[in-house]
Amino acid sequence: MSAISEPALAAGPAATARGYWTTVGRRIMRDKVSMACAGLLALIFLSALGAPWLGLADPYQGSMIHRLRHIGTPHYPLGSDELGRDMLARLIYGGRLSLVVGILPVILAFMFGTSLGLVAGYAGGKVNTAIMRTIDVFYAFPSVLLAIAISGVLGAGIVNSIVSLTVVFVPQITRVAESVTTGVRNMDFVEAARASGAGAFTIMRVHMLGNVLGPIFVYATGLISVSMILAAGLSFLGLGTKPPEPEWGLMLNTLRTAIYLNPWVAALPGVMIFAVSICFNLLSDGMRSAMDIRN
Amino acid sequence: MTDIGPTIEMPEVDRLAPVEDRGGAAQPLLQVTGLTKHFPVRGDLFSARKTIRAVDDVSFAIAKGETVGIVGESGCGKSTTARLLMHLMKRDAGQIVYDGMQVGRALSLRELRRGMQMVFQDSYASLNPRLTVEQSIAFGPKVHGMADASARALARELLGKVGLRPETFANRYPHEISGGQRQRVNIARALALSPRLVILDEAVSALDKSVEAQVLNLLVDLKREFGLTYLFISHDLNVVRYISDRVLVMYLGEVVELGPVDRVWDAPAHPYTRALLAAMPSSDPDHRTETPPISGDPPNPIDPPSGCRFHTRCPFAEPLCAKATPRLAALDTMGHQAACYMAIAGSGHSLAPIKGADKA
Amino acid sequence: MLVYIARRIVYAIPIVISVALVCFLLVHITPGDPLVAILPADASQELASQLRIAYGFDRPLPVQFGLWLWKAVNGDLGHSIATGRPVLSEVMHAVGNTVTLAIAAAMIGFSLGLLFGLIAGYFRDSWIDKVATSIAIAGVSVPHYWLGMVLVIIFSVQLNWLPAVGAGPGGSGTWGWDWEHIRYLILPAVTTSVIPMGIVTRTVRALTGDILSQDFVEALRAKGLRETQVFLHVIKNAAPTAMAVMGLQLGYMLGGSILIETVFSWPGSGLLLNSAIFQRDLPLLQGTILVLALFFVFLNLMVDIAQAAIDPRIKRS
Numbered sequence: 001m002s003a004i005s006e007p008a009l010a011a012g013p014a015a016t017a018r019g020y021w022t023t024v025g026r027r028i029m030r031d032k033v034s035m036a037c038a039g040l041l042a043l044i045f046l047s048a049l050g051a052p053w054l055g056l057a058d059p060y061q062g063s064m065i066h067r068l069r070h071i072g073t074p075h076y077p078l079g080s081d082e083l084g085r086d087m088l089a090r091l092i093y094g095g096r097l098s099l100v101v102g103i104l105p106v107i108l109a110f111m112f113g114t115s116l117g118l119v120a121g122y123a124g125g126k127v128n129t130a131i132m133r134t135i136d137v138f139y140a141f142p143s144v145l146l147a148i149a150i151s152g153v154l155g156a157g158i159v160n161s162i163v164s165l166t167v168v169f170v171p172q173i174t175r176v177a178e179s180v181t182t183g184v185r186n187m188d189f190v191e192a193a194r195a196s197g198a199g200a201f202t203i204m205r206v207h208m209l210g211n212v213l214g215p216i217f218v219y220a221t222g223l224i225s226v227s228m229i230l231a232a233g234l235s236f237l238g239l240g241t242k243p244p245e246p247e248w249g250l251m252l253n254t255l256r257t258a259i260y261l262n263p264w265v266a267a268l269p270g271v272m273i274f275a276v277s278i279c280f281n282l283l284s285d286g287m288r289s290a291m292d293i294r295n
Numbered sequence: 296m297t298d299i300g301p302t303i304e305m306p307e308v309d310r311l312a313p314v315e316d317r318g319g320a321a322q323p324l325l326q327v328t329g330l331t332k333h334f335p336v337r338g339d340l341f342s343a344r345k346t347i348r349a350v351d352d353v354s355f356a357i358a359k360g361e362t363v364g365i366v367g368e369s370g371c372g373k374s375t376t377a378r379l380l381m382h383l384m385k386r387d388a389g390q391i392v393y394d395g396m397q398v399g400r401a402l403s404l405r406e407l408r409r410g411m412q413m414v415f416q417d418s419y420a421s422l423n424p425r426l427t428v429e430q431s432i433a434f435g436p437k438v439h440g441m442a443d444a445s446a447r448a449l450a451r452e453l454l455g456k457v458g459l460r461p462e463t464f465a466n467r468y469p470h471e472i473s474g475g476q477r478q479r480v481n482i483a484r485a486l487a488l489s490p491r492l493v494i495l496d497e498a499v500s501a502l503d504k505s506v507e508a509q510v511l512n513l514l515v516d517l518k519r520e521f522g523l524t525y526l527f528i529s530h531d532l533n534v535v536r537y538i539s540d541r542v543l544v545m546y547l548g549e550v551v552e553l554g555p556v557d558r559v560w561d562a563p564a565h566p567y568t569r570a571l572l573a574a575m576p577s578s579d580p581d582h583r584t585e586t587p588p589i590s591g592d593p594p595n596p597i598d599p600p601s602g603c604r605f606h607t608r609c610p611f612a613e614p615l616c617a618k619a620t621p622r623l624a625a626l627d628t629m630g631h632q633a634a635c636y637m638a639i640a641g642s643g644h645s646l647a648p649i650k651g652a653d654k655a
Numbered sequence: 656m657l658v659y660i661a662r663r664i665v666y667a668i669p670i671v672i673s674v675a676l677v678c679f680l681l682v683h684i685t686p687g688d689p690l691v692a693i694l695p696a697d698a699s700q701e702l703a704s705q706l707r708i709a710y711g712f713d714r715p716l717p718v719q720f721g722l723w724l725w726k727a728v729n730g731d732l733g734h735s736i737a738t739g740r741p742v743l744s745e746v747m748h749a750v751g752n753t754v755t756l757a758i759a760a761a762m763i764g765f766s767l768g769l770l771f772g773l774i775a776g777y778f779r780d781s782w783i784d785k786v787a788t789s790i791a792i793a794g795v796s797v798p799h800y801w802l803g804m805v806l807v808i809i810f811s812v813q814l815n816w817l818p819a820v821g822a823g824p825g826g827s828g829t830w831g832w833d834w835e836h837i838r839y840l841i842l843p844a845v846t847t848s849v850i851p852m853g854i855v856t857r858t859v860r861a862l863t864g865d866i867l868s869q870d871f872v873e874a875l876r877a878k879g880l881r882e883t884q885v886f887l888h889v890i891k892n893a894a895p896t897a898m899a900v901m902g903l904q905l906g907y908m909l910g911g912s913i914l915i916e917t918v919f920s921w922p923g924s925g926l927l928l929n930s931a932i933f934q935r936d937l938p939l940l941q942g943t944i945l946v947l948a949l950f951f952v953f954l955n956l957m958v959d960i961a962q963a964a965i966d967p968r969i970k971r972s
Contacts, residue, residue, distance in 0.1 A: 137670060141951065142910030145951075148913055149940075152940065225796050233800060237929065238933070263808040264808075270804065273801060278796035280796075
């Protein structure tokens with residue numbers, strides 16, 4: 001074989017090693033739809049976070065004289081609700097609870113589900129069977145039913161809501177995690193890593209985690225929209241957040257009777273849920289295509 | 296070619312020292328006895344438990360510095376044997392002795408990994424899509440304690456050795472290079488731990504012919520340069536003939552013939568070997584292959600035929616062939632052996648040589 | 656084939672028992688004494704202990720489970736605390752109404768989903784595809800209870816074309832497939848159909864695109880098959896997965912109808928579940944969850960069997 005000159009060998013990291021995630025990041029940034037969604041979400045997040053400093057009216061303070069004002073009324077840019085509270089303030093403050101109750105269960109389920117799925121996928125055999133058969137039992141329930149059943153028996157409340165949704169999502173994420181892990185586990189490069197003498201933890205860290213987290217993460221982001229809708233749905237039924245806290249689902253519930261008097265104000269909280277949900281879905285789709293290495 | 300060349304010293308680049316030669320030139324580098332692996336078929340509630348007898352009582356030795364080829368059709372157990380040798384799978388029975396040392400006693404598994412490495416068939420699946428070529432090659436040495444910078448320098452050196460310019464290829468991802476280039480990377484990765492034995496499991500089978508030829512020549516050069524010993528597994532008889540010193544023929548999990556490659560090619564003793572060789576289409580227009588030398592599909596390894604596993608397709612089969620499996624018997628003093636009653640003197644087969652008669 | 660069916664049924668049995676166990680446990684992990692819901696506030700100790708024995712709350716849990724399971728298998732799911740009527744008949748009656756809703760929604764959602772999905776798959780990356788995909792994404796992202804409210808605002812409040820709530824003039828007692836009743840079904844059915852429509856569109860689009868890009872389709876065209884015949888092949892290949900998805904969606908519609916039924920006061924199993932929760936009517940709650948979950952398991956079983964009937968590869972695995 002041809003001799004390679006020494007300078008070539010001594011050259012440091014030749015081109016900057018383009019990490020996988022930087023490539024993915026760059027691809028997403030070129031996707032206009034995903035960027036628009038990310039922007040909108042950032043806006044909603046930031047306004048929810050910075051609500052106390054935005055100069056809004058007090059979301060708890062109502063006045064019966066000013067109930068159900070229409071959109072565009074002076075002092076009530078988005079109208080007022082059935083107790084006279086400013087809708088703009090309620091919507092932005094409502095974002096705090098709605099986003100937390102919607103996203104936190106997915107984060108928790110991601111942590112538990114990925115760990116369970118990784119163990120089940122890497123270990124195989126009886127451990128795998130034990131874990132997956134248990135998961136199957138929960139899969140036998142439609143998610144809405146399970147969420148409502150658990151919330152129903154635990155009672156209303158934010159924490160109960162989060163617990164209930166986490167329980168609903170863990171089986172779904174575990175299934176995806178186990179399936180992806182098993183797929184990676186069977187690939188030759190994992191065998192080659194074992195053949196190099198690496199231990200199980202090193203293999204999982206260097207070779208498996210990177211290949212496994214991606215698909216699970218994309219799946220989980222897709223779940224966020226379901227979670228937001230379900231979480232707001234629980235509040236809508238009275239099983240989630242309790243009044244007088246502002247939260248989009250709860251607001252839909254209390255404003256229901258107002259549809260005859262001021263339909264557009266009554267519909268506003270749903271618009272927020274819809275917007276967040278569709279942005280997460282589009283973002284998740286965008287991530288999925290950006291992460292497809294073969295593109 | 297059985298020379299054990301000196302290891303080349305490369306200035307400025309650390310390499311892991313190869314596992315010490317303890318046994319000396321006469322000690323086989325690898326001695327395999329009675330290797331067996333059965334897989335249970337996942338039955339369910341309604342069907343009986345079955346086993347796939349993938350590898351059954353396989354024994355052979357690999358001398359230092361030689362290239363041993365293993366040929367056979369799909370399902371004969373070649374790849375399973377490779378994985379058993381690499382200890383990627385637990386064997387059900389048998390001994391594997393590396394340079395006179397029992398694995399697990401005189402030799403730890405970790406040290407065995409240093410002494411023996413493998414190149415897989417699927418070049419794409421063998422490389423982690425998330426790591427650069429350099430990172431993949433450097434992984435092994437780092438596991439064995441090498442510093443990151445030295446491991447990466449070693450990776451680049453090896454890339455040069457396998458014919459890939461390091462400045463171009465070191466930071467590429469597997470999906471950015473071709474199949475032949477990936478296989479070179481796999482070879483470089485296998486060499487990173489300075490093994491003395493390299494198992495090549497259908498390493499060139501998936502490549503285009505011209506690329507295959509280049510990689511084969513690369514392998515021959517590397518063997519000379521690094522003083523390696525090869526176990527070359529393939530279903531392609533021409534390739535095996537080109538690169539091997541000795542060859543093993545496997546059928547349904549058993550070794551049916553072994554010996555120096557020229558002897559086996561010129562005077563195949565086992566009917567299966569004869570059929571395999573005859574199955575290579577002739578390119579001579581005056582001697583066209585008219586009838587298929589072997590008929591039927593390879594039987595299912597779940598329920599292999601009794602006795603000699605080939606007897607159902609053998610034109611010379613006789614009743615005794617179905618009763619007991621013939622053992623490997625020497626045909627001459629050069630190491631040519633075959634597991635066939637026709638080759639065993641006094642076995643009872645009508646075509647067997649008479650006991651005591653001179654062998655040719 | 657029969658072996659496959661028998662195998663699936665046998666595998667379903669432990670799932671059914673586990674589902675029953677979960678239903679049973681769900682209600683019994685309620686913090687607090689289950690008796691509290693049943694007793695009047697000023698009940699005496701004596702009455703409390705009598706009722707405790709009558710309902711079997713004094714027995715150890717496994718025994719309670721066994722008894723409950725035994726009675727359930729024999730069709731006795733207890734009596735609703737609120738109305739006193741047998742749970743099973745209440746639930747079955749309500750489920751009937753939900754089935755009506757689900758079937759209507761399925762007809763709308765699946766046909767639109769198949770249509771959009773096939774079109775999008777055939778005309779991948781064209782503007783038609785983008786429109787269909789956008790509709791699909793909107794469909795799966797919309798909070799359906801909110802959509803129901805919006806439709807009520809538009810069609811009931813503003814236009815006064817359709818009724819806002821209820822199931823018809825006779826209440827839930829009578830149902831006929833006449834205009835008087837169907838006009839109550841339209842809004843709930845359309846609302847329920849949106850999410851399944853979106854999911855079916857996305858799935859069918861992906862399936863169709865994948866199938867069309869496979870080599871055998873080229874082979875068929877090269878053989879001279881007309882496009883309509885190729886289309887039949889595409890349908891046959893897409894059918895198993897598409898059916899599985901539709902079956903699953905039907906199951907979700909049956910089991911998860913509570914939100915929409917609450918918006919429209921549709922007297923189905925979802926609304927029943929709602930009142931059972933808020934009235935702490937434990938027997939009714941247990942019975943409803945059990946029946947709905949079992950329906951879902953049964954539906955999955957049917958889908959698996961139908962899939963195997965169409966796709967011969969599945970039987971072997």
